[in-house]
Amino acid sequence: MDIEIFPHRVLGSDTTEKLLNDLESLEDVKRTVIQGPRFPKGEATLPPKYQERRVINVNGENVVLQVKTARIFLELTMESTIKEIEEICEKHIPFGFDINQDRSNYIRKQKTVTDRIKYGDADIPDELVGMTDQYSTFDDHVNIIKKDD
């Protein structure tokens, strides 16, 4: 099952880092997608005091943020995990958030024509389907983070 975390404000890099670290530490979270507005093109040329974008560290893995966090999609197996997620969100998101479960799929599970055009006949593992924005390259947008086990 998938859920969507919808914070009432768009999160910056620091909060995203803290939130993702705690979410990734949960055993039951299989896949995570961050969705939101892209950082503006000139971001890197700004003086550091104005910059919002930075490389964040999630479970020891460096993740280059491409977007500001406006929604987080999570793939879970058990409904009981939602309570833990709620506690984590309450800790890191002081201005409120919603956890939505209305749709069965927030992360796409089927391969599409675009996938085929992009990757050809290559055998894409199931866990990578739906992880990438179809208008960008795969490496830019997907980070594989190993769990501690």
Added chain:
Amino acid sequence: MVQIYPGTSQVAQNRRNFTNPEYELEKLREISDEDVVKILGHKAPGEEYKSVHPPLDEMDEPDDSVRELVAPIDGAKAGDRIRYIQFVDSMYFAPAQPFLRARSYLSRFRGIDTGTLSGRQVVEARERDLEKLSKTLLETEYFDTARTGIRGAGVHGHSLRLDENGLMFDMLRRQVFNKETGKVEMVKDQVGRELDEPVVLGEPLDEETLRAKTTIYRIDGEAYKDDVDAVKVCQRIHVSRSFGAFNPVTGW
């Protein structure tokens, strides 16, 4: 007593304050004349005002009683160009909002033309008068550095979720948050041309102050339906408008 706006809520009182020309608005920050010119971007600071016609004194105008009655504003007297400033107010408890801006501008300033749209509000005036009124608008309660945007172009964002630090979305990134000082700085002028030096606008107001100063009815703030007096007046206007001159008892 002048009846400006009905209602008993704080929002209604704030609306009355803005619209009442006798009420003195609270000054929240200091912005120099030069910075105002930079933000507007219509001319370089220190540059002479360009004119579109000779000064009125030198013009041979036809005799007209209205011309004698109405004293021209400074800019018109000198023959300045007409220039504008445009604001965008976030729906998240910004101090002002477009319709209120229009009402209050018209009761506070002379010689202006103002246009209201759902997300933005433009005001036009002769250049030197515009600079004066812009200074008032930027320094007083009308403006919050985070929830109000000065945007001549690329206005999108009034209804979008705020950033974590309280700033409204701005696709041209004119007003940016300085992490080191905690102040909002304007790095581009109102249409997005880079400024040589950023203009420091000041710290954003905190959430509580904004909620006390806002003129926006919101279900998570003060709801419009709870302001019984304001709703009653609105309904009365609606009914009398709908009937027009029609009398349901006697017919036409």
